[in-house]
Amino acid sequence: MSPHEERKVPGSPLEREQVVERLCDHYAADHLAMEEFERRITLVHRAATQDELRALLADLPSLQAGQGSASGASGTASSSRTGLEPAGSTPAPARARAGQVRDNQTELAIWSGRTRTGPWIPARTIRAVALMGGIELDFREALFPEGEIRLHVVAIMGGVDITVPPGVRVETGGIALLGGFDEALDPDQGGFEDDAPVLRITGAAFLGGVDITSRHPGESPREARRRRKRLGQERQKAREELEDRAAARRKLPGSGDR
Numbered sequence: 001m002s003p004h005e006e007r008k009v010p011g012s013p014l015e016r017e018q019v020v021e022r023l024c025d026h027y028a029a030d031h032l033a034m035e036e037f038e039r040r041i042t043l044v045h046r047a048a049t050q051d052e053l054r055a056l057l058a059d060l061p062s063l064q065a066g067q068g069s070a071s072g073a074s075g076t077a078s079s080s081r082t083g084l085e086p087a088g089s090t091p092a093p094a095r096a097r098a099g100q101v102r103d104n105q106t107e108l109a110i111w112s113g114r115t116r117t118g119p120w121i122p123a124r125t126i127r128a129v130a131l132m133g134g135i136e137l138d139f140r141e142a143l144f145p146e147g148e149i150r151l152h153v154v155a156i157m158g159g160v161d162i163t164v165p166p167g168v169r170v171e172t173g174g175i176a177l178l179g180g181f182d183e184a185l186d187p188d189q190g191g192f193e194d195d196a197p198v199l200r201i202t203g204a205a206f207l208g209g210v211d212i213t214s215r216h217p218g219e220s221p222r223e224a225r226r227r228r229k230r231l232g233q234e235r236q237k238a239r240e241e242l243e244d245r246a247a248a249r250r251k252l253p254g255s256g257d258r
Contacts, residue, residue: 011053017138019044019053020156021110026060028108034127034152038204045206085182094143101145109158119143126151130158130208139199140165140217148198155179155208160255162212164199172201172212179205183212186228 020041027037039161040056043060105123107114114121117138124145128135130153137151140163153160153174164170166186174181181203203210215224 002235005049007159007169009050011047011050015050015053016044016047019056020131021142022057024108024110024129025063026108027127029063029127031060038154041154041206057060079248094141095146100143108153109135109138117141121145122149123148128153128160128203130155130160132157135160136156136163137161138163139168140215144168146195148200151199151201152204153201153203153210155203155205155210157207159209160203160211162201164212165212166216167196168214168216169196169198170201170214174203174205174210176205176210178207180209180211181205181212184225184228185212228235 021208023032023037023040023044026032027034036146039119044053047056090093100121102123103125104120105126107116107128109127109129110133114128114135115138117136119141119142122139122145126137126149128137135153137160142160144160151162153162156200164185170183170185172181172183176200201210201212213221213224214228215221216227219227
């Protein structure tokens with residue numbers, strides 16, 4: 001086989017998976033920005049030959065010891081324990097002290113599971129990547145920092161489940177390619193407190209799913225669905241009552257309705 005013919009060898013599915021895994025390792029080691037990581041993941045699925053796959057890794061630095069495949073990081077992540085108690089049934093989430101909050105945090109699950117639940121302190125910027133695995137980020141008992149948390153998620157043939165408590169302003173913006181980027185949040189009940197925590201979620205789902213739901217601590221998914229349905233019905237009923245009263249006022253003499 002000539003050198004020219006060798007360069008045209010098609011990339012196998014296994015080789016694609018290996019390149020994706022290496023890109024995840026480099027992303028976890030901060031060798032790639034989020035935008036560049038997502039761009040290269042897209043190019044992996046477009047690559048037709050082995051050379052095109054190799055080119056996606058060629059310009060990256062060597063991984064140091066301990067920066068190898070994160071697929072061994074299975075199980076439940078240890079929670080940050082503090083002397084502060086979560087807010088429990090109080091709508092406003094508990095707060096962490098400024099000195100307790102990290103700037104960056106990475107949650108990576110490759111053919112495995114990763115969980116953050118109970119009392120824990122989220123970093124100001126969180127990157128979560130699930131490759132043929134699952135990540136659960138439960139913020140219901142989390143100790144929130146002041147200001148906003150930026151959470152960027154990528155689900156590739158995997159899933160990321162995000163649960164937030166009432167009292168947190170959630171802003172989302174994501175894309176889905178043969179996947180889902182879905183949210184089931186409480187209906188707006190008149191806005192939030194001025195100092196309410198903000199969770200800004202962005203990212204993408206490639207043949208995977210990102211699900212964002214709001215639930216009270218101890219509340220099951222079924223109970224949350226029923227509560228949201230009830231809140232929606234009450235809100236609709238209140239809107240109809242306001243419209244009926246407005247229509248009645250327009251019919252009063254001197255109302256200007258001719």
